[in-house]
Amino acid sequence: MTIPLSILDLAPITPGQTARESFASSVLLAQTAERSGYTRVWYAEHHNMASIASSATSVLIGHVAEHTSTIRLGSGGVMLPNHSPLVIAEQFGTLATLFPDRIDLGLGRAPGSDQQAARAMRRDPMASEQFPQDVLELQAYLRGESIVPGVQAVPGGGTDVPLYILGSSTFGAQLAAALGLPFAFASHFAPDSLFDAIEIYRRDFRPSAQLSAPHMIVGVNVIAAEDEDDAQQQFITTRRDRVRAMISRGPAARAFTDDEIDAFLTTRDGMYIANMMKYTAVGTPSQVRTYLEDFAATTKADELITAHQSIDIASRLRSVELTADAMSTVAA
Numbered sequence: 486m487t488i489p490l491s492i493l494d495l496a497p498i499t500p501g502q503t504a505r506e507s508f509a510s511s512v513l514l515a516q517t518a519e520r521s522g523y524t525r526v527w528y529a530e531h532h533n534m535a536s537i538a539s540s541a542t543s544v545l546i547g548h549v550a551e552h553t554s555t556i557r558l559g560s561g562g563v564m565l566p567n568h569s570p571l572v573i574a575e576q577f578g579t580l581a582t583l584f585p586d587r588i589d590l591g592l593g594r595a596p597g598s599d600q601q602a603a604r605a606m607r608r609d610p611m612a613s614e615q616f617p618q619d620v621l622e623l624q625a626y627l628r629g630e631s632i633v634p635g636v637q638a639v640p641g642g643g644t645d646v647p648l649y650i651l652g653s654s655t656f657g658a659q660l661a662a663a664l665g666l667p668f669a670f671a672s673h674f675a676p677d678s679l680f681d682a683i684e685i686y687r688r689d690f691r692p693s694a695q696l697s698a699p700h701m702i703v704g705v706n707v708i709a710a711e712d713e714d715d716a717q718q719q720f721i722t723t724r725r726d727r728v729r730a731m732i733s734r735g736p737a738a739r740a741f742t743d744d745e746i747d748a749f750l751t752t753r754d755g756m757y758i759a760n761m762m763k764y765t766a767v768g769t770p771s772q773v774r775t776y777l778e779d780f781a782a783t784t785k786a787d788e789l790i791t792a793h794q795s796i797d798i799a800s801r802l803r804s805v806e807l808t809a810d811a812m813s814t815v816a817a
Contacts, residue, residue: 487778487781487812488777488778488781488786488787488788488789488812489524489787489788489789490522490523490524490777490788490789490790490791490808490809490812491523491524491525491526491527491702491788491789491790491791492514492515492518492523492525492526492527492790492791492792492793492805493526493527493528493529493561493673493704493790493791493792494511494514494515494526494527494528494539495528495529495531495537495539495792496508496510496511496528496537496538496539496545497510497536497537497538498535498536498537498538499536499796499797499798504538507538508538508545508548510798510801511528511538511539511545511549512548512549512552512553513798513802514526514793514798514801514802514805515549515552515553515556515558516552516553517802517805517806518556518805518809519553519554519555519556521805521806521809521810522809522813523556523805523809524556524557524788525556525557525558525559525589525790526549526556526557526558526559527558527559527560527561527562527589527591527790528542528545528546528549528558528559528560528561529542529560529561529562530542530560530562530563530564530567530593532567532602532606533599533601533602533605534730536730542560542563543560543563543573543576543577543579543580546558546559546560546580546588547579547580547583547584550580550583550584550587550588555587556587557587557588557589558584558587558588558589559588559589559590559591559649560577560589560590560591560592561591561649561651561669561790562590562591562592562593562649562651562669563590563591563592563593564593564594564595565592565593565594565616565619565620565623566594566609566612566613566615566616566619567603567606567612570619570620570622570623570626571622571626571633571636571638573590573623574623574626574627574638574641574642575638575639575640575641577590577627577641577644577646578626578627578638578639578640578641578642578644578646579640579641580646581640581641581644581646582640582644588646589646589647589649590623590627590646590647590648590649591648591649591650591651591669592616592620592623592648592649592650592651593651593652593657594613594616594656594657595613595653616660617660617664620648620650620660620664621664623648624648624664626638626641626642627641627642627643627644627645627646627648628642628643628645629642629643645695647667647695648666648667648695649661649666649667649668649669649702650664650666650667650668650669651668651669651670651671652668652669652670652671652682653670653671653674653675653678654675654678654682655678655681655682655685657670657682658670658681658682658683658685658686658689659685659686659689661686661690662685662686662687662688662689662690662691662699663689663691664691664693665690665691665692665693665694665695665696666693666695666696667696667699667700667701667702668682668686668699668700668701668702669702669703669704669790670682670683670701670702670703670704671704672703672704672705672763672764673704673705673706673762673764673765673790673792674704674761674762675761676760676761676763676764677760679703679764679784680784683701683703683784683785686699686701687699687701687785699787700787700788701784701785701786701787701788702786702787702788702789702790703780703781703784703786703788703789703790704764704789704790704791704792705764705765705766705777705780705789705790705791705792706762706764706765706766706791706792706793706794707765707766707767707773707777707791707792707793707794707804707808708720708723708765708766708767708768708773708793708794708795708804709766709767709768709769709770709773709793709803709804709807709808709811710768710769710795710800710803710804710807711769711770711803711807712769713768713769713772716767716768716769716772717767717768719767719794719795719796719800720765720767720794722796723762723794723795723796724750724759724762725743725746725747726796727758727761727762728746728749728750728755728758728759729741729746731758732749762794764780765794766780766808770807770808770810770811771811773807773808773811774808774811774812777789777791777808777812791808793805793808
């Protein structure tokens with residue numbers, strides 16, 4: 486491939502599907518990514534969302550790791566303010582002990598939930614202010630150099646699980662640069678600060694024991710299909726479903742028709758939500774290849790993490806395969 490490709494899997498629970506079926510789909514997706522030459526698959530911590538099954542991120546990583554052999558697996562990310570650094574060090578130290586040299590630990594500071602779910606998790610509203618210090622504490626546990634006297638991560642100490650800072654604003658770029666860590670920007674749903682974050686990260690990066698030079702990972706949505714019209718229709722369906730999920734929350738929420746969603750998309754709020762998918766490669770393999778090449782060149786990304794957005798698992802797996810094949814053809 487011309488640029489390393491990875492995958493962000495949100496473990497979606499599609500209409501009529503169970504969480505168990507979602508996990509089976511995630512296994513199939515990771516196996517397909519492994520065969521197709523992707524670098525890693527990451528899973529994101531979300532809570533109180535009926536359409537996403539990756540809330541217990543470390544458990545899901547372990548399950549998928551048992552059914553794959555070589556591909557790297559990790560969090561994209563663990564929302565560290567929801568947890569103590571020691572607990573995360575123990576969880577990912579366990580994973581790294583069971584699956585050596587295959588585990589990544591991406592860290593974010595958002596709650597990954599709504600305010601009610603944050604309260605249910607006993608989350609301190611000020612916890613995100615401690616994010617930089619918590620990252621350093623976590624890193625020290627994993628190195629076996631605890632900065633908390635008398636406390637060590639078992640397992641975890643000495644595993645040196647690689648850390649990645651995730652972000653959708655310039656804050657994450659500043660922190661990743663200051664700590665000398667890889668930085669992944671969530672441009673697959675938060676496109677507006679992408680280029681400011683890239684500039685800050687590359688300008689201010691300071692080498693560390695983990696990383697000698699900047700490593701910028703950029704998120705992008707992908708829907709690849711053999712037929713362009715099919716890909717475009719999948720994109721329309723995916724965008725409608727994203728809008729529907731965002732405006733239909735709560736037990737009393739009613740179902741919106743496609744016509745109602747399309748009308749909403751013409752409003753200011755609708756266009757704001759639609760803009761979340763600004764960076765999306767849609768079309769045939771050659772069209773997706775052209776988009777990803779241009780996107781990588783424009784952002785000067787060191788790696789692209791692709792979120793394949795097809796609704797059904799068969800189309801999603803095919804998108805994964807077609808994208809990898811297209812990019813490999815360029816490299817040849």
